Amino acid sequence: MAEAHQAVAFQFTVTPDGIDLHLCHEALRQIYLSGIHSWKKRFIRFKNGVMTGVYPGSPSGLLVVLVGYMSTTKYAKIDPSLGMFTKLSKHLPISKYVTEEGQRVVGGVLIGTGLWIAVTFVMRNVLKYLLSWHGWMFNRHGSLNLKTKIWLVLVKLFSGPKPMLYSFQSSLPRLPVPPVKDTVRRYLESARPLMDDEQYKRMEGLAKDFEKNLGPRLQWYLKLKSWWASNYVSDWWEEYIYLRGRGPIMVNSNYYAMDFLYVIPTTRQAARAGNSIHAIMMYRRKLDRAQIKPVSRVPLCSAQWERMFNTSRIPGLETDVLQHMNESKHIAVYHKGLFYKVWMFYDGRLLLPREIEQQFERILADKSEPQPGEELLAALTAGDRVPWAKARSQFFSRGKNKQSLDAVEKAAFFVSLDDTEQRYDPENPVQSLDSYGKSLLHGKCHDRWFDKSFNLIVFKNGTMGLNAEHSWADAPVVSHLWEHVLSSDPVRLGYTEDGHCKGNPHPNLLGPQRLQWDIPEECQAVISSSLKVAKALADDVDMHIIPFNDFGKGLIKKCKTSPDGFIQIALQLAHFRVRDKGKFCLTYEASMTRLFREGRTETVRSCTTQTCDFVRAMMNDKCVCLFLIIPPYGIDRHLFCLYLVSKYLGEDSAFLKEVLSEPWRLSTSQTPLQQLDLFDLKRHPEFVTSGGGFGPVADDGYGVSYIILGEDLINFHISSKHSSPETVSSLYYISNSILQIIAPCEMSSQNGKQQNHQVTTPLLVNHSSGSLERTMPLCLEERDLV
Incomplete structure (x- = not known):
């Protein structure tokens, strides 16, 4: 009181x-x-x-232009407006109050400002033209041709000395709409290895009919949207792929990121929360000030950063919406069935790490009992969306329930103080990491608020991780934040010898505020039902996470091979082995389109005719001296948008219907380490992260995430479902395949014949209007390329 x-x-x-x-x-x-x-x-x-708004110009540039221009005209006694301002001033009421010198000054200001605007406009359009050229991606890995070097110099010249996070937004080109003919042709190429002759002939007939009849009409509407909207894909993708889904987002959509693999900086739960939360809030401050440094020397779209904080997914009967607040000064915390609101500011400043630790020590010391229904409340965010939407409208729209729910949904982010201990145990690596990954992915199904943009999870022994909601942004944006937190925690912030955050507790700091709930029995029944659905989904997840340390990208590059291309082929070989009777499947590799304004992702269809031939050869123990991946192309977002337009028009397309209903039984993604300057893995190999993962996309498929760390480590996160008799989330098949593929390459490398063993990196290319536009797979290491 x-x-x-x-x-x-x-x-x-x-x-x-x-x-x-x-x-x-x-x-x-x-x-x-x-x-x-x-x-x-x-x-x-x-x-x-x-x-x-004025980039690549700047206010300081305007000042320089005005001062230089005015100085020149003053000493040269020249009227910069060539008499135009003098003639115009005669018709103005103030003309008799303005001297000739004053008219010269005003004229100089107007002409100088106009000159500055013209130069800025030219620079912006030149930069947009430069960024529309993507030929730099076709340079051989690790080398640059003269044309690319000149292009990089020009981009640097027109980008200005210190671009901010959102500086390039108005200069990025729009995502082009590829021709229907090209998309249909590329689809048939990608579908050929997955169909027998009869199936392929039937699909070819449907495709040609679509290309000739309905396709051009749908394409006209997409072209119209591409001229009007910033991006013809992203808003529909966010709405129909994420927000309109009525099933649970836990496991099916949300993904996770892990802590350091080998070390825990402190075993004090409150202290680890103190440093990590302070680091997150410092990142938010840099984000508010647009001081986040660009990830690459090539400008990428930064629009996804805008909703990282103060954002929550609000359930609806037909579709969810994303609620974003411009400002939030508190976080929401869950511990042992209790919810808290913790203010992050005092005396007009951000709380220091030791002060945040002080607040969490108070929460950990609270022995209060949960109010009726409070402990399992968050299960509503883990179950189906419609029951949650109805319950939110009926039971949380007024009174203390609304106030408490607002405190959670309008928080900067959500923190869960988990009462279990998770970490990598070298004596039991499989079980320990499997438990750790499953805890981050779904926990107990009622101790994470899955609707928040992200949950920071701190375990009892000091290990931590993230669980992120997917609709507002893609994994590279979250991993950029996470790299900042991990690099700040043990090095820049640090801990005392006894494991506390550095600094002193605050003597007058107000404690956390317990949130109050009045949850009736009818609502508790809905909570129990949602928890039952969520637990069934969570228990069905089969997950394995094991570091592969036989070798890493160092040896792969010695074989003149792209590390990601190598791993993708290994995944195809592993899947073929584990699949009953040996089958190939539609394979999804996440790629990014952030080279374009408001770009998000595209699909690399990495199961091609060439990879299938290679896999069959390896299965027959043939000596394969050369394997080549024919570039798969970005077609899936185009097909998705064509399908939506057909639904809006009330048209039925058998071709689009079949294409969009094909299951992705192998969904893969690499988590790239983006900020290499933050981690010195040669001097401190113990500070290596575990990467992150996600659940399977198809009931009878796999979700495979991997991160290439340093020269000698690759971490795999493999998920599937226990209920499927056709899947098993074991690293054995992948590790066996990797070792089998590397053997002839390594032998040849030692014999000095690397030139016969090359893999062409998977490319994602869009040909449009006679120009070559291309998006970059997340797996490709553009930092090494440029």
């Missing part, structure tokens, strides 16, 4: 002698400091908006 009284700025009572007013000076002081903080943040956002 004392904390509640301190939180009130003023109190008054009515007495016979009048009104007795009591002011709480500390509360008024905090209100004042909070206002100052908010206005500073608004000013920074306004300044950043101006800087981004």
Whole structure:
């Protein structure tokens, strides 16, 4: 109660002698400091908006132009407007008050400003033209031709000295719409190895009919959208692939990121939370100020960063929506069935790590019992979306329930203090990492708020991880934040000898606020039903995570081979072995389209005729001296949008219907290490991350995530479902396949014949309007290329 009284700025009572007013000076002081903080943040956002709006020009550039221009005209006695301003001033009421010198000054300002605007406009369009050229991607890995070097110099010249996070948004080209004819042809190429002759002939007939009749009409609407919208794919992709899904987002959509593999900086749960949360909030401050450095020397779209914080997915009956707040000064915390609201600012500043640890120590020491229905409440976010939408509308739209739910949904992010211990155990690597991965993916199904943009999960022994909602952004954006946190935690922030955060507790810091709930039995029944659905889904997940350390990209590159191309072929070989009677399947490899404005992802169909031939040769123990991947092309987003347009028009296409219904039984993605300067794995190999993973896309398929770390380590995260008799999430098949493929390459490398053993990196190419546009697979290491 004392904390509640301190939180009130003023109190008054009515007495016979009048009104007795009591002011709480500390509360008024905090209100004042909070206002100052908010206005500073608004000013920074306004300044950043101006800087981004005039980019690649700058206000300082305008000042230089004006000063230089005015100095020249003053000493040369030249009217910069060539008399135009003088003639115009005669018709203005103020003309008699402006001297000839004043007219010269005003004319100089106007002409100088116009010159600056013209130069900025030219630079922006030249930069957009330069960024529309993607021929640099076809350079041989590790080398650059003269044309690419000149292009890089020009991009650097027109990009300015210190671009901000959102500086390039207006200069990025729009995603082109490929011709229907090309998309149909590329689809048939990708489908050929998966069909017998009769199936392929039938699909070819459907495809040709679509290309000739309905396709051109649908294409016209897509072209119209591409001219009007910033990106003709992304808004539909977000809505129909993510937000309109009515099944659970836990396992099916959300993904996770792991902690360091070999070390835990401190075993104190509250201390680990203190440092990591402070690092996350410092990242948010840099994000608000647009100070996040570009990931690559080639500009990428940064739009996905905008909803990283203060964002929650709100359930609806037909579709969910993303609720984003411009400002949030608190986080929401869950521990042993209790929800808390923890303020992140005091005295107008961000709490220090030791002060955040102090708050979490109070939460860990709280022995209160959960209110009825509170402990399992978050299971609503883990089950089906419709029951959650109905319950939210019926039971959480007023009173204390609404206030508490607002505190959770409007928080900067969600923190779960897990009461289990998770870590990599070298004596039991398989079981320990499997348990760790499953805990991050779904936990107990009621101790994560799966609707938040991301959950920070801190375990009892100090290990931590993230669980991220997928609709607002893709994994590279979240991993960029996570790399910042991991690099800041043990090195920049550090801990004392006894494991506490550095610094001292705050003597006057108000404690966390318990959230209050009034959950009726009817709502508790809905919670129990959602928990039952979520637990069935979680129990069905078969997950294995094992570091592959026989070799890494060092040896693969010695064989003149792309590491990602090598792993993709190994996955095809492993899947062929484990699949009953040896079958190939439609394979999804995530790639990015962030070279284009508001770009998100595209699909690399890595199961090609050439990879199938190679796999069959390896299965027959043939000596294969050369394997080549014919480039698969980006067709799936185009087909997806064509299908949506057909539905809007009420048209039925047998071709599109079959294409969109094909299951992705092998869904793969690489998690690239983006900020190499933050990690020195040669000097500190113990600070290597475990990467992250996701659930299987198809009931009878696999979800495979992998991260290539340093020269000698590849971490695989493999998921499938126990209920499928055709899947088994074991690394044995992958490791066996990798060793089998590397053997002849390694032998040849030792004999000095590497030139006969090359893999062409999988490419994703769009030919449009006579030009070559291409998106880059996430797996490709553009940092090495440029």
